[in-house]
Amino acid sequence: MYETLDxxxxxxxGPSFWDSATELPRVMLEMVSLGYSLPWFSRVARGDxxxxxxxxxxxxxxxxxxxxxxxxxxxxxxxxxxxxxQNTGSVELQQQLRVRFQDVVDSAQGAVSxxxxxxxxxxxxxxAHEFPDQVRQVIxxxxxxxSSGPDNVNSLxxxxxxxLSGMSEEEMRDQMTEFPAAAPPVPSTxxxxxxxxxxxxxxxxxxxxxxxxxxxxxxxxxxxAFNPMVLNVIADRLSQPEGGWTPFERRGCRAILYPEPxxxxxxxxxxxx
Numbered sequence: 475m476y477e478t479l480d481x482x483x484x485x486x487x488g489p490s491f492w493d494s495a496t497e498l499p500r501v502m503l504e505m506v507s508l509g510y511s512l513p514w515f516s517r518v519a520r521g522d523x524x525x526x527x528x529x530x531x532x533x534x535x536x537x538x539x540x541x542x543x544x545x546x547x548x549x550x551x552x553x554x555x556x557x558x559x560q561n562t563g564s565v566e567l568q569q570q571l572r573v574r575f576q577d578v579v580d581s582a583q584g585a586v587s588x589x590x591x592x593x594x595x596x597x598x599x600x601x602a603h604e605f606p607d608q609v610r611q612v613i614x615x616x617x618x619x620x621s622s623g624p625d626n627v628n629s630l631x632x633x634x635x636x637x638l639s640g641m642s643e644e645e646m647r648d649q650m651t652e653f654p655a656a657a658p659p660v661p662s663t664x665x666x667x668x669x670x671x672x673x674x675x676x677x678x679x680x681x682x683x684x685x686x687x688x689x690x691x692x693x694x695x696x697x698x699a700f701n702p703m704v705l706n707v708i709a710d711r712l713s714q715p716e717g718g719w720t721p722f723e724r725r726g727c728r729a730i731l732y733p734e735p736x737x738x739x740x741x742x743x744x745x746x747x
Contacts, residue, residue: 488627489671489695497671501697508541511702518706519713521551524610525582526712527575529556529594531616531696532563539591542699542708549709551587554578556594563593568600575601575608585610587712591699592616592672595664602658611661611719613711615698616670618677620655626674657686661719663711664688665704668733670695679736687721688735703731 488494526546528539536543536555546553558570579586587610590598595617602609618626657680664680666688672695680688693701707722714720724732 488674493669493671495671497694497696500669500671500694501700504693504697504701508700508702508705514702515545515548515705515709518549518709521546521549521712522715523550523552524584524587524716525552525554525578526587526589527554527556527578529571529588529590529598530561531592531594532561534591534594535560539699542589542705545705546708546712549712551712552582561593568597571597572601572604575605579605579608585716587611587613589613589708589712590615590617592618592695595619599658599662602660602662606659609658609660610716611663611711611714612658613663613665613708614678615665615704616667616673616678616695617664618673619664620679620681621673621677626677627672655681657681657683661685661711661714662687663707663722665691665698665707667691667693667695667698669693672696676736685719689722690733690735692733707732 528536528543528546530536530538536557539555543553543555556571556574558567558574561567575586585608588598588601590596590612592615595612595614596619598612598614599617599619602612621627662680662683662685664678664687666675666678668675668690669692670678680686682688689707691698691701691703691707693704698704710722722732724734
C-alpha cells in the first residue's frame with residue numbers, strides 16, 4: 475500500500491528550484507480548476523455539523539482560508555477562522571492560539587477538528603498533542619512538521635520567517651526540532667505534494683500509525699486550500715463518524731488521481747533518522 479523511502483538523514487536544502495519557480499503559476503491553475511469543479515462538490519458527503527477550526531499558513535491570515543471555510547460551511551460544518559491576524563510564527567502567537575482554541579472548544583458541541591495549512595498545520599498538531607481529548611482529528615496541508623530546521627524551507631521564506639518572527643536562524647532551528655513530529659494521539663491526515671515549492675516534501679509526510687496517514691496530491695504548496703483534490707480529501711476525512719476513523723481509500727478513479735503515498739520508516743525520536 476505504501477512506498478518505502480530510504481532516507482538515512484534529513485533532506486538537505488529546501489524544494490527544487492523548478493518547483494519554487496513555478497509555485498505561483500500552479501497556484502493560479504489550482505484556483506481556476508476549483509471554479510470548474512465546484513458543481514462536483516454537491517455530491518460530496520455532508521458533515522454532521524461539528525466544529526472545524528481552520529489555521530492559515532505562514533504570513534497568511536483568515537482571508538487565505540475563506541474559500542475553504544465557505545465550502546466546509548456548505549457541507550454542514552461549523553467552520554471557524556483562527557481570528558489571530560497574520561501568522562508570523564512567533565512564540566507569543568502560539569500562546570494566543572492556545573487561548574483561542576479553548577474559547578472555540580468552550581462554545582463547540584463536542585471535540586473540534588482542526589485543518590491547518592503549512593505552519594498552521596504544525597500548530598494544529600501541537601494543539602492535538604496538548605489537548606487530545608478536545609481534538610477530534612487533525613488534517614495538515616503541506617505542513618513541515620518533520621523539518622530539522624530552516625534548511626528544509628525555501629531560502630526566501632526562511633529569511634522572511636526570521637524577520638517576522640524575530641528569531642535567529644539558530645532559534646528557528648531549535649523551535650522546529652521542538653515541534654512534535656510524531657503522529658498526534660488523535661486521527662491525523664497529512665496531505666503533501668512532491669512538487670511543493672516552499673518546503674521539502676518529505677518533511678510533510680506522516681509516520682504511519684493506527685490513526686495516522688499520508689495522502690499525496692499533485693499540486694503546489696500555497697494553493698492547497700484551493701486544490702480540488704485536496705478539498706476532496708478534507709471533505710472525505712471530516713465526514714467520518716467520531717470514533718470511526720478509517721484510512722483514505724484509493725479505489726476506482728482515486729487510484730489514478732492520488733499517487734500512492736510515501737512512508738518514511740527511518741525515524742529517530744519522531745524525526746527522519
